Amino acid sequence: MNDILSKTEEYATDLLTKKLDSKFLYHNLRHTQRVVKSTKELLNFYNLKDEEINAITIAAWLHDIGYTVSSSDHEEHGAKLAKTFLEGLNCDANLVHTVCGLILATKMGHSPKNLCEEIIKDADCSHFGQHSYLETSELLREELTLLEIASFTRKEWRDKNIELFRTQHHYYTTYAKENWQPIKDENLQGLLKKKKKNNKLVKKEKLKVSLKNKSPxxxxxxxxxxxxxxxxxxxxxxxxxxxxxxxxxxxxxxxxxxxxxxxxxxxxxxxxxxxxxxxxxxxxxxxxxxxxxxxxxxxxxxxxxxxxxxxxxxxxxxxxxxxxxxxxxxxxxxxxxxxxxxxxxxxxxxxxxxxxxxxxxxxxxxxxxxxxxxxxxxxxxxxxxxxxxxxxxxxxxxxx
CATH class of the missing domain: 1.20.1270 (Substrate Binding Domain Of Dnak; Chain:A; Domain 2)
Structure with missing residues (x-):
C-alpha cells in the first residue's frame, strides 16, 4: 500500500506540474499539498481503519487532477482519471470505488454521508480556518478572472466570501470545529471590519460630494x-x-x-x-x-x-x-x-x-x-x- 501511495503522489505531482494550465493560481499542486497535509492532520485525530486512511489519502492527492481536463465538472473528470490510474496499478475494486466516491464528495453543495467524506470535505476547505486565508482567497479571485469564469471586484469578492462563510459553508468534523472554526471566525470578522471601513469611506466621500454640490x-x-x-x-x-x-x-x-x-x-x-x-x-x-x-x-x-x-x-x-x-x-x-x-x-x-x-x-x-x-x-x-x-x-x- 505504501507503494501505491508513493506512486499516487508522484502521479498527481507530475500531472499538476506538467499538464495543468498556468492560469490555475489556486487549484494547483500547492493547494493539493495543503489538502493532503490537512487530511493527515484530521486522520491523526480519528482512529480509522487502514483501508479508510489509505482511500482518503489517495483521494486527497487526486481530488483536483480533473482540472487538467476541464475547469467545469472537474470532480467527474478527476474521478475518471483516478479510476483509470488506480486500475492500472491493479488496485482493489473497493478501494477504487471508495476513492472515486470521495473525489465526487468534494463537489460544492454535496452533503457528506459518512466520516470519510466529512474528512475530505473539511480538508478541502481547511484554508478557511488558516491565517493565510486572505492571500489564498485572492489567488482564487485572480484565477477565476484569468480563466474568464467570473470577474469580481475586491468589494464584490469580499461580500461573496462573507456570504459563503455565513450561509454556505460549515465544518463537519469535530476536530475542524474545535481547531479551525475559531480561525475561520476571525477571518470572517476581518472581512466584516473591512466592509464596515469601506462603507464608512464610501459614505464619507458621498457626503463630501453632496456638500460640495449643495454648498456654494x-x-x-x-x-x-x-x-x-x-x-x-x-x-x-x-x-x-x-x-x-x-x-x-x-x-x-x-x-x-x-x-x-x-x-x-x-x-x-x-x-x-x-x-x-x-x-x-x-x-x-x-x-x-x-x-x-x-x-x-x-x-x-x-x-x-x-x-x-x-x-x-x-x-x-x-x-x-x-x-x-x-x-x-x-x-x-x-x-x-x-x-x-x-x-x-x-x-x-x-x-x-x-x-x-x-x-x-x-x-x-x-x-x-x-x-x-x-x-x-x-x-x-x-x-x-x-x-x-x-x-x-x-x-x-x-x-x-
Whole structure:
C-alpha cells in the first residue's frame, strides 16, 4: 500500500506540474499539498481503519487532477482519471470505488454521508480556518478572472466570501470545529471590519460630494481667492512698469547733467539749450508721474464700534485699522467672522477699492509712457533742428 501511495503522489505531482494550465493560481499542486497535509492532520485525530486512511489519502492527492481536463465538472473528470490510474496499478475494486466516491464528495453543495467524506470535505476547505486565508482567497479571485469564469471586484469578492462563510459553508468534523472554526471566525470578522471601513469611506466621500454640490461656499471662496490674486499680480506689474520708467529717466537725467549741461556755459553751444530743456522737462515729468503711480495712499487707520456694528468699515484693509489698539481690532474681527454676510461684504469692498487703485495706477502709467514717448520724439527733433539750422558750421562731437 505504501507503494501505491508513493506512486499516487508522484502521479498527481507530475500531472499538476506538467499538464495543468498556468492560469490555475489556486487549484494547483500547492493547494493539493495543503489538502493532503490537512487530511493527515484530521486522520491523526480519528482512529480509522487502514483501508479508510489509505482511500482518503489517495483521494486527497487526486481530488483536483480533473482540472487538467476541464475547469467545469472537474470532480467527474478527476474521478475518471483516478479510476483509470488506480486500475492500472491493479488496485482493489473497493478501494477504487471508495476513492472515486470521495473525489465526487468534494463537489460544492454535496452533503457528506459518512466520516470519510466529512474528512475530505473539511480538508478541502481547511484554508478557511488558516491565517493565510486572505492571500489564498485572492489567488482564487485572480484565477477565476484569468480563466474568464467570473470577474469580481475586491468589494464584490469580499461580500461573496462573507456570504459563503455565513450561509454556505460549515465544518463537519469535530476536530475542524474545535481547531479551525475559531480561525475561520476571525477571518470572517476581518472581512466584516473591512466592509464596515469601506462603507464608512464610501459614505464619507458621498457626503463630501453632496456638500460640495449643495454648498456654494467652496466656489465663492475660490472666486475671491483667484480674483484677489489676479488683482495683486496686476498691481505688481504696474509697480514694475513704473519702476522701470523711473530708472530709465533717472539714468537719462544723470547723463544729461554730467555731459550736456556743462557744455551750455559756452556761448557757442546756445543752440542746445532749448532741446536740452525739452529733454529734461519731459524726463522729469515722466519721473514725477511714475512716482505718483507707485506712491501709497494710506487712510486714517481708525474706526469705532458703530462703524463695525453698521458694517461700514473694511477690516481686511490695513489702512482702516493700523492706528487701532490690538484689543479693539480683535473684537472687531470676532464680530466680522460671526457674520458671513459681513465677511463677504468686506471681501467685496476690498476687491472693489483695489480695483479703483489699479485703475488709477494704470491710467497714470498710460499717461507716463505717452509723455515719455512724446518727450523722446520732440527732443530728438529739437536736437536735429538745432544742429541743422542753429549749430556751428561743423558739428562738434560731444565726449561720451
Amino acid at each position: 461656499e467652496r466656489g465663492i471662496q475660490t472666486m475671491f481667492r483667484v480674483t484677489m490674486r489676479n488683482h495683486l499680480k496686476l498691481s505688481d506689474i504696474a509697480d514694475t512698469k513704473a519702476n522701470i520708467l523711473l530708472s530709465v529717466n533717472a539714468i537719462i537725467i544723470s547723463l544729461i547733467l554730467a555731459n550736456l549741461i556743462p557744455k551750455l556755459d559756452n556761448p557757442s553751444n546756445d543752440y542746445l539749450v532749448i532741446p536740452a530743456a525739452i529733454f529734461v522737462i519731459f524726463s522729469v515729468t515722466s519721473m514725477i508721474m511714475s512716482v505718483l503711480a507707485t506712491r501709497p495712499n494710506v487712510t486714517s487707520g481708525e474706526f469705532n464700534k458703530e462703524d463695525v456694528e453698521n458694517k461700514k468699515v473694511n477690516l481686511l484693509f490695513f489702512g482702516n485699522f493700523h492706528k487701532m489698539k490690538l484689543e479693539d481690532y480683535e473684537w472687531a474681527i470676532q464680530e466680522l467672522i460671526k457674520d458671513q454676510e459681513y465677511v463677504y461684504s468686506s471681501l467685496t469692498k476690498d476687491l472693489y477699492f483695489l480695483g479703483l487703485v489699479l485703475d488709477k495706477k494704470y491710467k497714470l502709467l498710460r499717461w507716463t509712457y505717452t509723455i515719455f514717448m512724446i518727450g523722446m520724439v520732440l527732443s530728438v527733433i529739437a536736437f536735429f533742428v538745432a544742429l541743422k539750422f542753429y549749430g556751428p558750421e561743423r558739428i562738434i562731437e560731444l565726449p561720451t
